[in-house]
Amino acid sequence: MKITMIGAGYVGLVSGVCFSDFGHEVICVEKDRNKLAQLQAGEVPIYEPGLKSLMTRNIAEGRLTFSDDLETAMDGSDAVFIAVGTPSRRGDGFADLTYVYDTAREIGQKLKTPTVVVTKSTVPVGTNREVQRIIAACNPATEFAVASNPEFLREGSAIEDFMRPNRVVVGVEDPQAETVLRQIYRPLSLRETPLLVTGLETAEIIKYAANAFLATKITFINEIADLCEKTGGDVQQVAKGIGLDARIGGKFLHAGPGYGGSCFPKDTQALVQTGQQHGAPQRIVETVVAVNAARKSAMTEKIIAACGGDVAGKRIAVLGVTFKPNTDDMRDAPSLVILPELMAAGAEITATDPEAGAEAVQLLPGVDWAKDAYAAAEGADALVIITEWNTFRGLDLPRIAGLLKSPVFIDLRNIYPVDEVQDAGLIHTGIGKGGAG
Ligand code: UGA
Numbered sequence: 001m002k003i004t005m006i007g008a009g010y011v012g013l014v015s016g017v018c019f020s021d022f023g024h025e026v027i028c029v030e031k032d033r034n035k036l037a038q039l040q041a042g043e044v045p046i047y048e049p050g051l052k053s054l055m056t057r058n059i060a061e062g063r064l065t066f067s068d069d070l071e072t073a074m075d076g077s078d079a080v081f082i083a084v085g086t087p088s089r090r091g092d093g094f095a096d097l098t099y100v101y102d103t104a105r106e107i108g109q110k111l112k113t114p115t116v117v118v119t120k121s122t123v124p125v126g127t128n129r130e131v132q133r134i135i136a137a138c139n140p141a142t143e144f145a146v147a148s149n150p151e152f153l154r155e156g157s158a159i160e161d162f163m164r165p166n167r168v169v170v171g172v173e174d175p176q177a178e179t180v181l182r183q184i185y186r187p188l189s190l191r192e193t194p195l196l197v198t199g200l201e202t203a204e205i206i207k208y209a210a211n212a213f214l215a216t217k218i219t220f221i222n223e224i225a226d227l228c229e230k231t232g233g234d235v236q237q238v239a240k241g242i243g244l245d246a247r248i249g250g251k252f253l254h255a256g257p258g259y260g261g262s263c264f265p266k267d268t269q270a271l272v273q274t275g276q277q278h279g280a281p282q283r284i285v286e287t288v289v290a291v292n293a294a295r296k297s298a299m300t301e302k303i304i305a306a307c308g309g310d311v312a313g314k315r316i317a318v319l320g321v322t323f324k325p326n327t328d329d330m331r332d333a334p335s336l337v338i339l340p341e342l343m344a345a346g347a348e349i350t351a352t353d354p355e356a357g358a359e360a361v362q363l364l365p366g367v368d369w370a371k372d373a374y375a376a377a378e379g380a381d382a383l384v385i386i387t388e389w390n391t392f393r394g395l396d397l398p399r400i401a402g403l404l405k406s407p408v409f410i411d412l413r414n415i416y417p418v419d420e421v422q423d424a425g426l427i428h429t430g431i432g433k434g435g436a437g
Contacts (some may be wrong), residue, residue, distance in 0.1 A: 001024045001079065002076055002196065003016070003019050003024050003078065003080075004026075004070070004077040004079070004080045005026060005028045005083055005321070006080065007028075007030065007083040007099075008029075009083065009084070009085060009233060010153075010155070010158075011121070012028060012030075012083030012084070013055075013079070013121055014153060014158045014159065014162060015081065015083060015120060016028040016083075017054050017055045017064060017182065020069055020354035021057075022184070022186075023187070024184065027064075027066070027073040027224050028065060028066050029067055029068060033066055034095060036068055037169060039066040040160065042055070042059060046185060046329075047326075048158055048159070049226050049326055050154070051159060057308045070110055074113070076128065077111055077113070078180050078184075079115060079116045079180055079184060080107060080116070080117050081116050082107075082118070082119045082120060083121055084100055084121055084155045084236050084272075086099070087119050090308065092235075093272065094124075094274075095124050095270040097123065097127060097130075100123055100131065101130065101134060104117070105134055108135040108138025108139040109139065109140075111135070111139050111142045113392045114144060114163070115144055115173075116146075116172075116180045117147070117350075118148070118149045119131060119146070119148050119149065120149055120150070120151055122211075122267060122270075123204060124208070124271075125208075125274060126204070127283070128200040128201075129201075130147050139165055145173070145177035147170060147177050147181060148169075148171035148203035148204055149168070149170050149171070149181065150169055150207035151207075152165060152207075155324065155326070155327040156324060157326070157329045164191070164193075168194070168196070169196050169198065170195060172203075173283060177370035178197060182195065183283045188323060194294065206273075207399075208267055208270065208274070209271075211263055211264055211267040211268065211271075212267065212268050214252050214264070214359065215259055215267075215292070216284060216285065216288050217252045217260070217319075218255075218258075218259050219292050222292075222431075224238055224239075224432065225255035226257070227432075228434040229431075229432055233432070233434045233435075234434065235431065236255075236414055239255070248322065255333040255431045256334075257431075258295035258296050260332040260333045260334050261323040261324060261331055262323075262331040262332070264332075265292075266332075268288060268289050268292075271285050272286050272289060296337035297340060297351075299337075299338050300338050300341040300342055300345070302410070302412075303342060303382070305412055306344060310345075311345050311346055311347035311382075312346030314346075314347050314348070314382065316347050316348070316349055316354070316380060316381060316382050316384060317351075317352075317370070317376035317382070317384045318339065318383075318384050319352060319373050319386065319389075320359050320385060320389050320392060321335035321339070321351055321353045322335075322353055322356050322360070324387060325388055325389040326355075328357060328360075330356060330359055335351075335386050336363060336364070339351070339364055339367060340364070343366055349364075349367045349368050350374045351368070351369060351370070352369065352371065352373055354391055355388070359388065372391075372400055373395055374396075374400070375401050377403040377404050378403045380405060380406065381404070381405050381406050382404070382408035383409050384412060384413055385410070386412050393415050395416075396427070397409075397420065397423075397424035398424045400424070401426050407425055408427055408429070409421050409428055409429070411430045412430075416428075418430065418435075
């Protein structure tokens with residue numbers, strides 16, 4: 001199959017690279033000149049484990065190229081994927097579809113050979129019909145069909161998620177287009193991955209329902225954690241106790257500082273807006289959005305309480321600022337709320353993170369940066385783990401206790417057993433650990 005992937009951002013690049021690894025011929029079209037130059041030089045603009053080697057191999061084997069020439073790229077393509085951004089629109093939280101519709105217009109103007117236009121960007125229900133309408137209005141002469149193919153990749157494990165997904169969802173009405181998509185995903189069907197074929201609207205809703213459900217699961221366990229703290233329960237055991245019920249499942253039941261990232265915050269908000277727009281309010285998701293927003297500030301209060309009720313003039317070591325491990329993504333990271341609030345309360349912050357780079361420095365003015373956890377801990381009045389990077393999972397706790405000025409250890413991801421922390425002479429504060437701090 002010959003595939004054009006429009007947009008070499010997170011989703012487009014991972015999908016393009018993985019499709020080329022399936023054996024397809026892929027051209028990724030990227031308008032941003034800097035990003036294009038990087039990609040053409042074989043560099044990966046984002047941090048994603050495994051992506052670089054896969055990209056290098058497929059470039060070398062001649063299946064993967066990068067270009068800014070959409071017209072040439074689309075010529076003879078079996079499928080043209082739209083993988084451009086759909087950020088939250090400022091002010092109202094609707095998904096901003098400007099890039100998707102601009103792309104549809106450009107496809108319509110430049111399409112010369114019949115193809116299937118597949119939307120991979122996360123788009124609200126109804127968008128694919130509009131894409132169809134826009135292309136048809138621009139280019140009535142060339143045959144095309146539209147399909148929706150949402151992605152379920154997690155940052156940090158995107159390659160694995162693409163290569164071994166739980167399912168592939170394809171919203172499509174044209175039988176010929178369905179055949180093309182089945183052909184594209186054939187390597188996965190050989191691994192018996194279910195390929196669910198639905199209508200356009202259903203596929204669009206599946207994407208939002210999946211993310212909203214997962215965000216709800218996290219928010220649910222976060223509130224149960226609060227109850228555990230008030231009553232002497234242990235949320236990790238509660239999560240295990242309910243998660244072993246196959247109807248519930250144990251995944252996405254890790255209580256923490258609230259979900260962040262480029263997807264859950266944006267998609268839950270967009271679903272709320274779509275529900276209101278169509279007279280089908282999504283009240284559970286509305287509550288999830290509000291509870292999650294409040295949770296980040298609640299974490300600041302937790303830290304202040306663990307520091308004796310006052311952080312003025314105190315120095316706090318922060319381990320991890322990205323929204324989750326194995327990414328350099330800072331979007332909606334809990335740290336972006338917690339750190340400024342601590343500084344507003346008079347604290348000094350020394351943070352460390354294995355991947356957060358210039359963007360984090362810019363987003364968190366006033367923060368001092370240390371090279372590792374031990375350097376951050378030296379002379380600090382408290383240590384807080386916000387992101388559960390592997391490198392923070394195996395800390396030498398007695399050494400940390402020796403470096404800290406006072407032994408306050410706050411683990412917002414519950415990665416350390418309480419007794420291990422206490423045995424090192426540290427005072428433990430976790431999430432939903434009612435019996436122990
Ligand atoms: C999420 C979904 O998991 C993917 O399936 C989806 O494709 C993607 O959004 C998207 O729409 O593009 P991602 O945002 O990369 O992926 O990361 P997750 O691993 O889902 O984590 C999201 C947030 O939830 C993080 O802040 C994480 O710390 C938090 N989380 C996750 C918890 O607090 N507890 C958990 O048990 C799991």
